[in-house]
Structure formats: C-alpha cells, structure tokens
Amino acid sequence: MSQIPVTNIIYESRKVTEEEAVVSTKNLSAYFGEKQALFEVNLNIPKNQVTAIIGPSGCGKSTFLRCLNRMHEVIGGTYSGSILFDGEDIKNINPVELRKRVGMVFQKPNPFPTMSIMNNVVAGLKLNGMRDKRLLNEIAEENLKKVGLWDEVKDNLNRSGASISGGQQQRLCIARTIALNPEVILMDEPTSALDPIATAKIEDLIYELKKEYTIVIVTHNMQQAARVSDYTAFFYMGRLIEYDNTKKIFTNPSNKQTEEYISGRFG
Numbered sequence: 382m383s384q385i386p387v388t389n390i391i392y393e394s395r396k397v398t399e400e401e402a403v404v405s406t407k408n409l410s411a412y413f414g415e416k417q418a419l420f421e422v423n424l425n426i427p428k429n430q431v432t433a434i435i436g437p438s439g440c441g442k443s444t445f446l447r448c449l450n451r452m453h454e455v456i457g458g459t460y461s462g463s464i465l466f467d468g469e470d471i472k473n474i475n476p477v478e479l480r481k482r483v484g485m486v487f488q489k490p491n492p493f494p495t496m497s498i499m500n501n502v503v504a505g506l507k508l509n510g511m512r513d514k515r516l517l518n519e520i521a522e523e524n525l526k527k528v529g530l531w532d533e534v535k536d537n538l539n540r541s542g543a544s545i546s547g548g549q550q551q552r553l554c555i556a557r558t559i560a561l562n563p564e565v566i567l568m569d570e571p572t573s574a575l576d577p578i579a580t581a582k583i584e585d586l587i588y589e590l591k592k593e594y595t596i597v598i599v600t601h602n603m604q605q606a607a608r609v610s611d612y613t614a615f616f617y618m619g620r621l622i623e624y625d626n627t628k629k630i631f632t633n634p635s636n637k638q639t640e641e642y643i644s645g646r647f648g
C-alpha cells in the first residue's frame with residue numbers, strides 16, 4: 382500500500398455543522414440480519430463539497446453509502462437511527478424519488494448494453510415519461526458535455542453504450558446519473574476498474590461536478606481521497622473514527638488509528 386507521510390504542518394480542524402449539511406446521519410447503525418455493519422455513525426455531509434469515505438476492507442464504507450439512498454434496504458439490510466436529507470427523514474421519502482435526488486455511480490461501469498449512448502444518458506428521463514425527442518437530444522448533449530464525453534462520441538451516438546472504453550462507460554454512467562438532476566451523487570469506488578488516464582479524467586470531472594452537486598465517494602485509494610475530497614471520514618470496523626477536513630486528516634490526524642491507516646501501517 383502506498384505511503385502518505387504524516388507531516389508536522391498543522392491544519393485546522395474543520396467540523397461540518399448540521400446546518401451546513403445536505404445529508405446528516407444520526408446514530409446510524411446498519412445490519413445484515415443479526416450482523417451489525419455500522420455502529421452509531423453521526424456524520425454531516427456538506428453541500429457542494431466532496432466527502433471521501435476511507436477505511437480498510439469490510440469497515441462499512443459501501444454499507445454507509447447504500448444507506449444514504451435506501452439501497453441498503455433493497456439488498457436486504459435494515460438500519461436504526463435516522464438519516465436526514467435536506468432536513469427530512471429519508472424514511473418519509475419515496476425510495477424512487479429519493480434515488481433521483483441522491484444518484485449513485487458504481488465501481489464497475491454499468492451502461493445499459495442494449496441501449497445506444499444517447500439512450501443511456503436519458504434512460505431515467507424516458508422512464509419518468511419524458512417523450513419530447515428534441516428535448517431528450519438536448520439533455521443528452523448537455524450532460525455528455527458536462528462529463529467531457531461529447532466530442533468523443535458525438536459522431537456515433539447510436540452505437541451501444543457498451544461499445545466504448547471502460548473510462549468512457551464510467552463517464553457515460555455519470556452523465557446518466559446527472560441527467561436526472563440529483564442534488565447528491567454517491568460514488569462507490571468509481572475508478573477502481575479504470576486505468577490511470579481514465580482515473581485522472583474522472584477525478585478532474587469530480588472537481589468540476591462539485592460546483593453543482595454534493596459528492597460522496599468511497600475509495601480505497603488514499604491519494605485519490607487526498608486529491609479529490611474536501612472532507613474525509615475514516616471508518617474502522619463499522620465505526621466512524623475520525624471526520625475532518627481532508628488536509629487535516631492526511632497531515633495531522635487526531636486519532637492514532639487514522640494515522641496508522643493513512644500512513645499504510647494497516648489496511
């Protein structure tokens with residue numbers, strides 16, 4: 382594992398208040414049957430910032446992410462505590478509506494293989510009943526431009542979404558997510574299946590996207606967390622150990638376990 386030196390530079394701690402948060406979890410515990418995967422997590426996710434979730438394998442990163450758009454329940458899990466989205470308990474928000482507002486991008490690019498590039502971008506809108514072809518074309522173009530894919534695919538928008546490279550597919554999936562105009566984008570290791578060049582493009586894109594969206598990214602790659610995020614949450618064995626601004630976490634963490642993890646001593 383790569384080593385990130387812990388330096389003596391002192392960065393101020395900066396905690397996110399509930400007032401600044403788009404999403405807040407309160408005493409969030411998550412379960413798979415009897416097995417408890419998260420323990421009393423309290424976390425405020427700030428608007429228009431990138432929050433990275435880091436920690437060793439099995440610490441609950443993906444479970445935490447999936448709780449935020451009620452995907453955890455879809456895969457058979459349960460939770461206790463509460464999750465507020467724009468101040469409203471997500472239990473009171475229709476899951477389909479919630480997932481429009483809290484979009485998700487997965488580890489492995491998953492474009493719809495039988496659909497064209499164009500139809501992949503607007504698939505969600507069509508499903509919601511949008512039929513105006515001209516408007517759909519405009520929205521597809523706008524979102525393909527936002528993810529930097531337009532120039533690469535504009536000459537053949539009718540080819541399959543699965544016919545482009547892995548990195549392009551992942552940007553297509555991001556275009557599909559943002560076409561629904563979400564407030565929050567959850568990304569679960571979005572670059573772990575990609576080469577370094579495709580990874581760099583996604584990281585640049587994340588930087589651009591935070592102007593409009595709030596992003597929560599799970600990553601195993603600590604350099605990536607340090608590069609792209611404003612805030613970092615370190616999880617260990619289902620517990621939130623430390624959450625602070627990213628510079629503080631990577632240069633002067635308050636917790637010994639955080640320091641050991643980011644300096645590569647375990648994980």
Ligand SMILES: Nc1ncnc2c1ncn2[C@@H]1O[C@H](COP(=O)(O)OP(=O)(O)OP(=O)(O)O)[C@@H](O)[C@H]1O
Pocket residue numbers: 413416418436437438439440441442443444445456
């Ligand atoms: N579908 C499931 N059924 C039962 N237990 C599960 C399920 N998914 C995850 N777990 C368990 O819950 C805990 C948290 O898993 P989770 O996938 O959230 O961790 P993670 O930090 O994202 O791991 P990784 O980095 O390996 O993806 C682990 O102990 C895992 O074995």
